[in-house]
Amino acid sequence: MEEATTVTNEARRHMFGVWLALGAYVLAFAVFYPQLLTISDETSYMRQAWAYAQGQTSVEVLDPSSLQVARVHPSDYPPGTSLLMAPLMAAGGWRAGFLLGPLACCLVVLLLAHWLGRLGRSPLFALLFLCYPATLVLSRCGMSEMPSAALVSLSLYLFWFARGRKVWMAAAGFVAGVSLLLRETNALVCAFFFLGSLLRREQGCWALVAGGLAGTALRPLALELLLGNALHVKGGYPDFLLGAVPGNMPFHLGALLLLFPGGLLWAALYRGPRRFELWATVAFFPGLYLLYDYNAAASAGLKQWVLTSRFFIPLLPLLVIAAAESCTALSRSLGSSPGARVALARLRSLAAPMLLLAAVSATWIVNWQHQLWASQQRGLLLALYAGTEADAPVVTNLDASARFVNEIYAAELGPRIVLSMDATDEGAMGRVLERFGRCTIALVERRDSERWQEVSTRRLAWIEGLKGHFEVEDVNTSSVGTGERVHFWTVRPMGP
Numbered sequence: 001m002e003e004a005t006t007v008t009n010e011a012r013r014h015m016f017g018v019w020l021a022l023g024a025y026v027l028a029f030a031v032f033y034p035q036l037l038t039i040s041d042e043t044s045y046m047r048q049a050w051a052y053a054q055g056q057t058s059v060e061v062l063d064p065s066s067l068q069v070a071r072v073h074p075s076d077y078p079p080g081t082s083l084l085m086a087p088l089m090a091a092g093g094w095r096a097g098f099l100l101g102p103l104a105c106c107l108v109v110l111l112l113a114h115w116l117g118r119l120g121r122s123p124l125f126a127l128l129f130l131c132y133p134a135t136l137v138l139s140r141c142g143m144s145e146m147p148s149a150a151l152v153s154l155s156l157y158l159f160w161f162a163r164g165r166k167v168w169m170a171a172a173g174f175v176a177g178v179s180l181l182l183r184e185t186n187a188l189v190c191a192f193f194f195l196g197s198l199l200r201r202e203q204g205c206w207a208l209v210a211g212g213l214a215g216t217a218l219r220p221l222a223l224e225l226l227l228g229n230a231l232h233v234k235g236g237y238p239d240f241l242l243g244a245v246p247g248n249m250p251f252h253l254g255a256l257l258l259l260f261p262g263g264l265l266w267a268a269l270y271r272g273p274r275r276f277e278l279w280a281t282v283a284f285f286p287g288l289y290l291l292y293d294y295n296a297a298a299s300a301g302l303k304q305w306v307l308t309s310r311f312f313i314p315l316l317p318l319l320v321i322a323a324a325e326s327c328t329a330l331s332r333s334l335g336s337s338p339g340a341r342v343a344l345a346r347l348r349s350l351a352a353p354m355l356l357l358a359a360v361s362a363t364w365i366v367n368w369q370h371q372l373w374a375s376q377q378r379g380l381l382l383a384l385y386a387g388t389e390a391d392a393p394v395v396t397n398l399d400a401s402a403r404f405v406n407e408i409y410a411a412e413l414g415p416r417i418v419l420s421m422d423a424t425d426e427g428a429m430g431r432v433l434e435r436f437g438r439c440t441i442a443l444v445e446r447r448d449s450e451r452w453q454e455v456s457t458r459r460l461a462w463i464e465g466l467k468g469h470f471e472v473e474d475v476n477t478s479s480v481g482t483g484e485r486v487h488f489w490t491v492r493p494m495g496p
Contacts, residue, residue, distance in 0.1 A: 080181030164203030177215020
């Protein structure tokens, strides 16, 4: 009886630690609240959400070939993430969309803490999710990884504790199906667990299937209503190639062994419930991304590590469960002698506050550093608007500038007529000048990788080539602390 009371008190203390860490995380997010778009994919999600919040599915752009206003969808990603952000934006403006990340993050941590508690493990292990660097960065961005992790966690939690209850099984399948509205690969995190249930013919397995089909059906329905194509799949994804494995391997192993300490090892040592399904998921999900011909090579340094390790955020809940179970089993096997048990007890007494301190420190450091970097990016944003005019088209390299020059900032900084540099050839430039009399070329020059340096050099050469056909005046160049520069040229028709 006394031992049970001690265990209960320890669990309560650990749960209090989880709430304390989440409080520190929320406070850090509020103090360093995001103010601007920082990722190209995020721009697509946020622009689409802003359109939904205003009761639209598309935005107005100027077609460079016809110079007519056309309506386009700002995002061709699955619409689920934007749909979740839209109510927040409708209630609090476009920056309220950033709240989706911390809401999803808190939900994942609380679900994991409760999950671990029901398994008889310390809820503090849930803080491993909060310590993953990409979790903290992506929770500050309007991206799909955090809400995906929340839906996957909820689905697996319902499934894990359904115990044959048909309503819980149906709900687990439904939530997993709904997650396809955000990312197609979300299904892979749940698939082996659901397949195992079917093969064992567990009670309620057909309710699981029915719920999954109902949730999955929402994807084509939403795509038909919002995009006019029930079978829409985003184009332009990189291929899956064996040749991608050598370039991806260091980043993926680093993410799953170092950024999440021992992640793959804990999964390999896992001997808890549904271990075969967990092993299959942890093997197949990263294995698929090993073949994915993308490792953020266009970025460099910390940005590249964050952008590659973000893919595994929906997998982290399973790694947390595996770590908690494996650590507990390992400590029991090592504590065979009284001396070993005393040493392990001391280690556990130190591990709990250290994990809490790590989570709290990480939340403040990452939020602070990301805000510092974003404030430098804001300098680039303001330079772009200061160097352009509302009544003269802006021809710009949208792969680097779309996160700055778009309709989201129109109310704050004024509207701009934006044309893609890649879609504006000499003929289109002539038509623009014939109609508007002048335009501004705004080139955002990135030098953070060889790829961007090559692209910038090629575009600077293109602008030099325009000087033989038009009057191109070099206006100025603005630099920001992140190593980026924006160049401005005013272009007019060639004089007589």
